[in-house]
Amino acid sequence: MAGPSAHAMPPANRTVSLLLPASDSSKTAGQQPDSPARFRSSPSPLHFALRKSHRNPMSSAEHEVRYEVDEQPPLPLTIGLGIQYAVVALGSVVLTPAILISVAGQSEAYLNWAVFAALVVSGLVTVVQSVRLGRIGAGYILIMGSTTAFLPMSVTALAQGGPALLATLIVMSSLVQFVLGAKMALLRRVFTPTVAGTVLMLIPVSLAPIVFKKMEDVPASASESAASVTALVTLATIVLVALRLSGAWRVWAPAIGLVVGGVTGLAFGIYDVERVAAAPWFGLPHFSAYPGLDLTFGSAFWALLPGFLIVTLVGAMDTLGDAIAIQRASWRRARAIDFRAIQGAINADGLGNLLSGIGGTVPNTTYGSGIAISELTGITARSVGVCAGILFVVLALMPKLVALIVAMPGPVAGAYLAVIIALLFVFGVKILTADGLDYRKSLIVGFAFWVGLAFQFDLVYPQFLTGAWGELLGHGMTAGGITVILLSGFLDLTAARPRRLRTALSASSLAEIDGFLCRFASKARYDETMTSRLRAVAEETLHTLLANSASGPERGLLLVARADGKAADLEFIASGTDVNLEDQLAMLSEGVTELPNESETPLRLLRHYATSVRHQQYHDTEIVTVRVDS
Incomplete structure (x- = not known):
């Protein structure tokens, strides 16, 4: 805190968004220009900070x-x-x-x-x-x-x-x-x-x-x-x-x-x-x-x-x-x-x-x-x-x-x-x-806030809140915090579950990933164009991750697919590397020629098909999140 x-004194102009819009010039005729999109499915504090x-x-x-x-x-x-x-x-x-x-x-x-x-x-x-x-x-x-x-x-x-x-x-x-x-x-x-x-x-x-x-x-x-x-x-x-x-x-x-x-x-x-x-x-x-x-x-x-x-x-x-x-x-x-x-x-x-x-x-x-x-x-x-x-x-x-x-x-x-x-x-x-703040989040926030306020000032049956329970819930922050965590957890547990695929990060996994996304698109009732776009994004992301991988033991890959109306979010989670896709895409957008030719083609295709690309690199883990609009 x-x-x-x-x-x-909050600093001026905190520029921290990582969402990369696809280049309008790369779109084919008749397609809507892409723009930075917000991830709507259970965003994390990391995502908030990035927006x-x-x-x-x-x-x-x-x-x-x-x-x-x-x-x-x-x-x-x-x-x-x-x-x-x-x-x-x-x-x-x-x-x-x-x-x-x-x-x-x-x-x-x-x-x-x-x-x-x-x-x-x-x-x-x-x-x-x-x-x-x-x-x-x-x-x-x-x-x-x-x-x-x-x-x-x-x-x-x-x-x-x-x-x-x-x-x-x-x-x-x-x-x-x-x-x-x-x-x-x-x-x-x-x-x-x-x-x-x-x-x-x-x-x-x-x-x-x-x-x-x-x-x-x-x-x-x-x-x-x-x-x-x-x-x-x-x-x-x-x-x-x-x-x-x-x-x-x-x-x-x-x-x-x-x-x-x-x-x-x-x-x-x-x-x-x-x-x-x-x-x-x-x-x-x-x-x-x-x-x-x-x-x-x-x-x-x-x-x-x-x-x-x-x-x-x-x-x-x-x-x-x-x-x-x-x-x-x-x-x-x-x-x-x-x-x-x-x-x-x-x-x-x-x-x-x-x-x-x-x-x-x-x-x-x-x-x-x-x-x-x-x-x-x-x-x-x-x-x-x-x-x-x-x-x-x-x-x-x-x-x-x-x-x-x-x-x-x-x-x-x-x-x-x-x-x-x-x-x-x-x-x-x-x-x-x-x-x-949609209806559900607004209800959670409003209810949790008033619970915290009521417990802080002993407005809720104080005669029953004695001993350990009184000490635990006697603070508005604790009572309200527990309330918002429980309600948010309930909302997340009862929401539509994302589809997951665990596989190896290798070229041989492409067919398995392709089949997984076809089944995901069918269940989400996406049209043929959206299905093709999802498959293309997955292929180019996989190729880019493989191109940036150092030689060594085979890395595992977790692919998480979430439907969001007519759009979809794909998360590629693997062990970490030192190369950041966003920096590579930025150099590509600016005409920088430091990228190897074999790496440039998948990046250009990824930028073409994806609405936004976000690459989070942690110690030992990296997560590439790709937003795809129909």
């Missing part, structure tokens, strides 16, 4: 990038940009654990420890995201920081079991991200945009009581208008800067709001000047505040774990979107999305949450604000991300600077959080609308 900075743009990313247009990922800017420029990345995200990284711990009534020592650990973990994982260690890390600039998505569940965890229980829940839920990163190709149809969008809409509902409580959190000696005026000034500043200014200024809207709100609070005497004065310039927190882990696994752990798992999965989807967006911003010439980098980003996100739990602080996530800075500056070199990560760690050792943010008045922190959760709600709506 993206943190405050991530949604306060965020309205233009073809594989066009010949060049992106204005001054320094690509592998290039090295001058050292002063690298340090300067690293400072900018770190400062823009700093408020979110520090305020999230500070708000959580103050609302939960935990000790000052634990607050200092959690903020310190959040900065260290954010810095380390930002470096890992940038440099990519094995299969962990995207290899791009992805700023990591504290996330607000876990706040509702975390407040309850602190109340029921203290910091040790919270740490254990974070550690256990982080393991899910490693599974998702490793098995993304298999799980892409399980965790859908319907689930993610609904849960994202429920997070602000669960956070609302915390936000309004924080807005009124001022010393008893403060004037009656101090809280309201300070909160209003902070809100107005962030919103007006974000709405009326553009470019670099919009990226700084949250930071500007914090500064203006802090000055207003200082004028009312509610800014904690004593905390700043008492903090040393350099130092470490007391290690006695380290909470450790609670390994008793009591009833509170099992009641809260489902909620943590659901939010973790939603956060992985947001990381997926950010990993796609930063790839589009990092190269001068557009490339097909590298899903291995996405797997690495999700693994690094899991590593960040694992370290956060072990370190006794809040979970973290990718921040979209870093992508905005990359697009604005045109500098996407890995060294800048490494510099930003190192600066986070350095700031963790400077309590005086951190105290400037922690000392912010409650109304400032509450107003800041209010803007963030409003954007989280809208982000959930965008996921749902981009995926497309």
